[in-house]
Amino acid sequence: MESIKLRPNKINLSEFILREIKIHNRNIVVITSGGTYVPLEKNMVRYIDNFSTGTRGAQSAEYFLKSGFSVIFFHRKGSHIPFTIDCPSKYDMLMAIANNIVSLNGDHFNLLINERFKKVIEASQNLTKYSDRMFLMEFGSVHEYFNGVDYITSHCTEFPGNFIFFLAAAVSDFYIPENLLPKNKISSSSGISLDLENEPKTPSITLELYSTPKYARYIRNKLPLCFLVLFKLETEYEILFKKSDNLLKICDANVICANLLQDRRDHVIILTANSKTEIKKMSGPIEEAIVSNIISLYENYSLNNTRY
Template structure:
């Protein structure tokens, strides 16, 4: 994975494409090494998946560090269309996705239709034709395409396939795949998340100020370190069963079952890695962290504390009750009171240290785009990412004099890409030489074998003729 990350970053940074690392979903904390029980949170990764889509639309190449099984970009749209549950396809969503018919219905349809019959549809032509001429010649018109039912018992429901939302999603998917602008890295447990976050940050370090780190994952605050976890499943009561080791149980004092069968767990704070991220892993990146609280006053104080302690460029605050309606974005003014001002979004200076908070709402997202059809989360994330991206570009322009400026880093990465390309050519030449030597060796072997076979045949024929002459 480390090689894929570096290749992804090198390829896009060499073309001056901004790189975004987006984390999403919640981390799981096991309490047993052979995990049966664990601590978890309710994060589904929805907001992170929206952020990935919005950043891709704005020209970013995105590394998505997501929780296994959490909401996926674009996939969430298809899931909404077919009314898919979080755990997978529900019974009803199967019928929404597929046009299922009984055997009698299929037989009647086969007898009344020829397999080559063409059906009319208002679907986008790009889904059915590959030539540019066919695609451009059918804009806005009903087109003919092969029937989806070709003798099978089920077919794709046309209401899904012909949905404008599904078609636009598939167009975006195809563009992402063609340009290779999305790389997904998955995690499950909190230790795994921390390790992969470090790996991803070190990979994007070469992008300098072009890199954006969007830390939307819900990371556990407390966990049980692996060396302090129970080895086997924790029993619900003390049965007096001895393990193979001869001890009653192998739990550390961290996990204790009292005589009244009350389970006592000692949880330890998860290591805070944002300071290391800012100082060592990718010090020139634009870093956005998140805070979620149930009280607005506490939220604002925690945002300021987080910015002071972690030295991040932005802290996005969510109040639990209104987290899908508005966010509070904390930034800090630059030298001489220089700050970024976004039209239509008011910001308030909190103190003399330059800490400034802006309130971004879903209504502002609806104002900027009419595509969300009442989807509050989509509208809010659209407005939020719009603010983040503009602030990121402001940050890039403010760091052009830095020794590790974007242009300088692009040049360095371009040289690295050139070096990788030259190494690839050299390896290809060596492989070609090996293939040629192998081909010559095979040819020589065949020649030797042919000569030996010819000599053997000549000898055999001579012997046969000699015997015949003697007779």
């Protein structure tokens, strides 16, 4: 079993949950963000990756924090974290520093502040402001994701009604169970076959993949009172609505955020058992409207203890 990867935090997860709920009277949003990869070997050289920069999860976390929630942010290592999306890359930062040094004196230098640095300063201020209300965890492989979700869920059982699970991560639909992974690198020559003239044909390999466990259902069974928000991405509306409806029933989710690959950044459909709300991007990020809608549904759910 792969270990849980905790980013540096001032306190452990149990202490964070107890402090935020019992002392500060805040509800907590568990956000999964970024894509998982599927190892093809235990000593991994090759893997199958799910594309995701983690933009939706990171920006959603920002709006939840600004709305008074605390956040457990479980993200793919290297993907976006809250308040850093607009920051320049390391290369751009180094070039900006090199091109904007006004004076250099020993260990100190002065910079001409431009728009790039303003973004960094703003990110730093927000991270400082909200750092005590964020608990950061990382995953890479789909196995680490499973272990991490199990770890988080096991810490939420004392206050199940105080949690929103906002599962925005792009989790692999298929994987190879850990006990079936080959130990070492798959040989590129093992798939070569010969024809009658002893001429090698094109090498090939056949992979047997298994459906990943439905961890949303696991969360619902473990935390029956939590508010469960799932995401569904497809390429055709008919398939999207059919699969979203199945998710509502099979996983007993409160909300499905459904979107098409082609316009996922500009158009999202919020589905519940009894309603459908279309959200379109206006001036700012669409995540602001998504979060506002989810909070409204959650507040009604908490107030009336009713399912949508």
